[in-house]
Amino acid sequence: MKLPRVVIVGAGFGGIAAVKALTRAPVEVTIVDQHNFHTFSPLLYQVATAGLASEDIAPNLRGIVQRARNVEARMARVHGVDFDRHEVLVDHGVSIPYDYLILAAGAVSSDFGVPGVAEHAVPLKTLADATRVRSTVLRRFEEANTDPSLIEGGTLTFVVAGGGPTGVELCGALGELFTKVLAKDFKNLDVGRGQVVLVEMTDRLLGGFSAASQAEAKLELELRGVDVRLGVPIASVGPDKVELADGTVIPARTTVWAAGVKANPLADALGLAQATRGEIIVSPDLTVPAHPEVFVIGDLAAVQRPGGEPYPQLAPVAMQAGQHVARTIERRARGKRTKPFHYTDKGIMATIGRRSAVAELPFGIRFGGTLGWVSWLGLHLVFLIGFRNRAVVLVNWAWNYVKWDRGNRVILSDPE
Ligand SMILES: Cc1cc2nc3c(=O)[nH]c(=O)nc-3n(C[C@H](O)[C@H](O)[C@H](O)COP(=O)(O)OP(=O)(O)OC[C@H]3O[C@@H](n4cnc5c(N)ncnc54)[C@H](O)[C@@H]3O)c2cc1C
Incomplete structure (x- = not known):
């Protein structure tokens, strides 16, 4: 048959x-x-900040379906x-x-029609985007190390557009990368002059989360040195500046667009x-x-x-x-009728950095801090596909935690 x-x-x-x-x-x-792989997008920001390698979060598609006799994969x-x-x-x-x-x-x-985004900002949606963000960030530090006068022009200023989970997670990880890792790498550079600016057009971070989680995320980011600007949209992005709708100009040579899809x-x-x-x-x-x-x-x-x-x-x-x-x-x-789709909401989570995350479960259960962070790590490990990927990510996380390291500080893409 x-x-x-x-x-x-x-x-x-x-x-x-x-x-x-x-x-x-x-x-x-x-x-x-x-592509010939599946992308585990919740961990893209960790590839972008050198915590994980691309392959760690991208299991091969043929490998995933290898044992299913009725499934064929095609690229x-x-x-x-x-x-x-x-x-x-x-x-x-x-x-x-x-x-x-x-x-x-x-x-x-989606750039939502904001001028300059398509030409000058890097999105964070694909694995290629994540390695491009990582290469760009690391290259900016190399450039500033060679010629510190470039810092005035925004070489070490990184604007992240969008205060949803992706923007928050990326900013927290960038803040930790600069202060805990690159500060040791670049002995002759004042890495403290590196700045992460998070711009969000609404008046709160993490839309969809409770006010308590939103406030916790803002505080935790600020503790990591992130400059959080709320309630102001980005008007345009240029090669060396970002203009906000209130007229503020931020000299910045790197903009990451995490504002929407x-x-x-x-x-x-x-x-x-x-x-x-x-x-x-x-x-x-x-x-x-x-x-x-x-x-x-x-x-x-x-x-x-x-x-x-x-x-x-x-x-x-x-x-x-x-x-x-x-x-x-x-x-x-089997000739039966179809049923409507209902989504069962099991909760939402976002991590801000080391020992800091917010988690909200049904029935108003909310937790943050270390407990939220450990839950976030555990859940993401469970949902990653493939034993090898889980093992590699777990080892990387343990190493990064103990050594305050980000072992994948590799510049792969050519300069723009
Ligand atoms: C940076 C980032 C972080 C995120 N973090 C979270 C999170 O923490 N928690 C959460 O719940 N959600 C998160 N999301 C959202 C989540 O990733 C998406 O909701 C989810 O991936 C949607 O699944 P999907 O199957 O519809 O599409 P996707 O998972 O995006 O898969 C689409 C697939 O289609 C393929 N494809 C596209 N076009 C073509 C084409 N023309 N021909 C052939 N193949 C094609 C792509 O290569 C891709 O493999 C995040 C998203 C991003 C970008």
């Missing part, structure tokens, strides 16, 4: 959760990604879908036929109804209206929920959606 073919576009959190849930189902699965860039012929279109005119399609291509960084541009190419940030609008069971065999999950999807807020763009939402779609496909195969 010919088994139904399921094609999954994107090996991120949603795609991998779907593939894992389908490994024992009576289907043949093809998972397609433009290809998807640029369209022929919904009538049930084919996914990839590079070189190749097409991949499907009976069920799961679109899980995620999001990309929009749906992957693949969504624009599909001709389906889209929400404000480009996400594809899907029915409560995560299917595309008029195409019941096509599902959209994770950051790429805007789920229609009567009277409900949109689901947040978080890894657990994508993972639960991937599992839900896998169950739906199995139900369909």
Whole structure:
């Protein structure tokens, strides 16, 4: 008997959760990604600040599905879908036929139209971005070491745009990298002149967290020397300055853009109804209206929920959606009706630095400090894919903690 073919576009959190849930189902699965690895994005900031190497957080896709006999991995860039012929279109005119399609291509960084961001700021969305941030930061210190007069012009000033978890985590880690590691590396440079400026347009950090966690995050960042500027948007980014909407000019040669995302541009190419940030609008069971065999999950999807807020763009939402779609496909195969998707919120977390994190669980349970930090470490270790990756990350963390080290201080990319 010919088994139904399921094609999954994107090996991120949603795609991998779907593939894992389908490994024992009576289907043949093809998972397609433009990269040959899965990116564990919550730890990108640690790659950007030399705490981990790229490979530590990017398990190989073929390795992940190696033991699943009904799953094939393909490295290809998807640029369209022929919904009538049930084919996914990839590079070189190749097409991949499907009976069920799961679109899980995620999001990309969005500059929200702020002038200069595309040209002069570095996003922090992909593994390549993270190594670029790391190389840029380390190169700035080398430049200032060679010619300290450059510091006046902003060579050691690093602006981070966006006070969400990514911006907060990056700033805390940069502050610790400068004071605890680079201060020892650069013996003849006044590393204390290095500055991290966090700019957030709303009047609080960590939107979505409680006021207590937001205040704790701000205090902890300031203790790490981060200059936190709230309630002011960035007006423009230049090669050597950032202008704020209130007229303030910050001389800075490095800006990291962690201010927000929009749906992957693949969504624009599909001709389906889209929400404000480009996400594809899907029915409560995560299917595309008029195409019941096509599902959209994770950051790429805007789920229609009567009277409900949109689901947040978080890894657990994508993972639960991937599992839900896998169950739906199995139900369909048995001729059963589909069920709407409900996200079970198990809480949110953000880390600020060594022995400092905030965690909020359902029923108003909140904790921070060392307990929050240990919980954050444990949870991220559990969710990392692959024993080797977990072991390597654990050893790195232990080493960094004991030695106050960041062993991956390697400049890989060429100067801009
Ligand atoms: C820096 C950072 C930190 C984050 N921290 C957290 C956190 O601490 N906790 C949390 O819950 N969430 C966090 N998030 C959000 C979380 O990563 C996303 O919500 C989650 O990854 C969404 O999963 P997804 O499967 O929709 O997309 P993704 O995980 O982004 O996966 C999309 C996949 O699709 C592939 N792809 C894209 N376009 C194509 C194409 N055209 N052809 C083929 N393949 C394609 C990509 O290569 C990628 O592998 C963070 C995000 C970032 C950027």
